[in-house]
Structure formats: C-alpha cells, structure tokens
Amino acid sequence: MAASSLSMNDFLTRFQLLQPSAPSISGNKRQAAVLVPVVRRPQPGLLLTQRSAMLRKHAGQVAFPGGAVDDSDESLIAAALREAWEEVAIPPDSVEVIGTLPPVDSATGFRVTPVVGIIPPNLPWRACEDEVAAVFEMPLVEALTLGRYHPLDIHRRGNAHRVWLSWYQHYFVWGMTAGIIRELALQTGVEA
Structure with missing residues (x-):
C-alpha cells in the first residue's frame, strides 16, 4: 500500500492483531497498559501525548496515554481506558477497542500492553x-510508514537492546512509543 493515503476501512481491514480476549494481569513484572488511540477520520490520525517536563520518569517524552494497573482495574484494557480518561479526558465508553499488540517490557520494570482503540x-x-x-495527532499513514523509524542499538546492564527513533514535526518519538507504532505498522502490513 502506498504511503499517500490510508482510510479507516483500509486500516481496519489490514489490522491483523489479536482480538482482545481480555489480556490477563499476571506475571512477575509489574503490569501497565497504554491506549493506542486511532482517530476515526476519512484519513485517520494517531493521538499522542508529550509528557510533562515535571514528571520524575520519562519527562518530556512522547507517549501514549497509559500507566500502571491499579488494584481496581478489572483488566489491562480497563487500565488503559482509565489512564486515557485521567490523562487526556477520553471517555472510556467512546473507545472501540479492536485489539492488542504483544506486551513490551520497559526499562523501568513494567510489562506494558498496548491496547488499540x-x-x-x-x-x-x-x-x-x-x-x-x-496532545497532538499524527496522520496514521505517516505513523505507519516503516521507513521513518531508525534503529539505535544500545547496551544496558550487559545486554544489547534496540530502540527506534523518529521525528514528527518538532516531536521526537523514540523508545517504547516508537517501537509500539512500528509494531502496529508491521501488524497492519502498511509499507512505505
């Protein structure tokens, strides 16, 4: 598919992710979830945030709304929806959850499940x-262009680790967020 356009129907047709079977909260790592919000437009967008510079962790970074699972959350999906409401006022009942991406382990010890809605x-x-x-919106066709993501191999605690880097306007998109978007591009088969 050419990178010049991508309709919502094209995206949904190509969306080859696991349908949510309510991913379970388990494992040895602390659990977290993020909402990957796709804005329903003739040419869809991807909603992203830039974290406050005052935060202790990941200050100023581009991210998806999300965070740690609370005891009150019934599922990882519920956690992602709650966090999106708290961070950017996306009402949970306005999100049509269409799937999840494979969980990603963060450098801070969380296992993060991306919930696509x-x-x-x-x-x-x-x-x-x-x-x-x-809060900003990036055209989905641009976000899913694999050629915009550049690898950087780093060594942390004796282990090789690859992170992905990209720019959108004046926003530097990298790390877990860029990796999640890149994984979404791979899952949907959109190529540039």
Whole structure:
C-alpha cells in the first residue's frame, strides 16, 4: 500500500492483531497498559501525548496515554481506558477497542500492553496538566510508514537492546512509543 493515503476501512481491514480476549494481569513484572488511540477520520490520525517536563520518569517524552494497573482495574484494557480518561479526558465508553499488540517490557520494570482503540474525531482533549504537556495527532499513514523509524542499538546492564527513533514535526518519538507504532505498522502490513 502506498504511503499517500490510508482510510479507516483500509486500516481496519489490514489490522491483523489479536482480538482482545481480555489480556490477563499476571506475571512477575509489574503490569501497565497504554491506549493506542486511532482517530476515526476519512484519513485517520494517531493521538499522542508529550509528557510533562515535571514528571520524575520519562519527562518530556512522547507517549501514549497509559500507566500502571491499579488494584481496581478489572483488566489491562480497563487500565488503559482509565489512564486515557485521567490523562487526556477520553471517555472510556467512546473507545472501540479492536485489539492488542504483544506486551513490551520497559526499562523501568513494567510489562506494558498496548491496547488499540478507535476514538471519535470530535472529542475535546483536556490534558491533565500534572502529567501531559501536549496532545497532538499524527496522520496514521505517516505513523505507519516503516521507513521513518531508525534503529539505535544500545547496551544496558550487559545486554544489547534496540530502540527506534523518529521525528514528527518538532516531536521526537523514540523508545517504547516508537517501537509500539512500528509494531502496529508491521501488524497492519502498511509499507512505505
């Protein structure tokens, strides 16, 4: 598929992810979940945030809304929806969850499950000022262009680790967020 356009129907048709069977909260690592919000438009967008510079961890980084699972969360999907509500005021009942990506282990000891959901185009974003400095939308066709992600191999604690780097406008997208977007591109088969 050419990178010039990608309709919502094209995306949903190509979406080859695991349908959510309510991924379980288990394992030795602390669990977290992020919402990967795809904005329903004729040419869909991908909603991203830039974390507040005042945060202790990952300050200023581009991210998806999300965070650690709370005891009150019924599932990883519920955690992602709760965090999206808290961080950018996306009402949980406005999200059409269409699948999940494989969990990713973070450098901070979390196992993060990306939850992919479709959201309406007319939601009034309200960033939680304590956590989010900016909310922005990237065209999905641009986000899913594999050629925009560049590998960087680093060594941490004696282990080789690959991170992905990219830019969108003045936003530097890297690390787990870039890796999740790249995985979404691989799962949907969109090529540039």
